[in-house]
Amino acid sequence: MAKMKLKLYVIGGSLIARRAIKNLTELCRREEIAKQCDMEIIDLREHEGLAEREKILATPILIKEFPPPERRIIGDLSNMQKILGTLELGGEGHEK
Secondary structure: OOOOOEEEEEEEOOOOHHHHHHHHHHHHHOOHHHOOEEEEEHHHHHHHOHHHHHOOOOOOEEEEEEEEOEEEEEOOOOOHHHHHHHHOOOOOOOOO
16 A cells, blocks of 8 residues: 655744644654655755745645645644544544
8 A cells, every 4th residue: 555645845944834844743653644654844945946836825834645636734733633634544524
């Protein structure tokens, strides 16, 4: 089974970016999730033009690229139940 591919786009080390990185890292370390997903953190300041190509209008933004459908979550990722539901890992809005 292929792993879920998650990309977190941030701009620098702002407080909200640091919170999003911390929250995503904690999520991906959970035993029931760790084997299911690969994550990548991308600082848009280091990748000129990437925000436009990826149609990123706000940061931080978490994008689930695989498996389809693509999902986008903007913010510091502090609402874990909503994130789990949106990513279809259990939680709000998702039935198993």
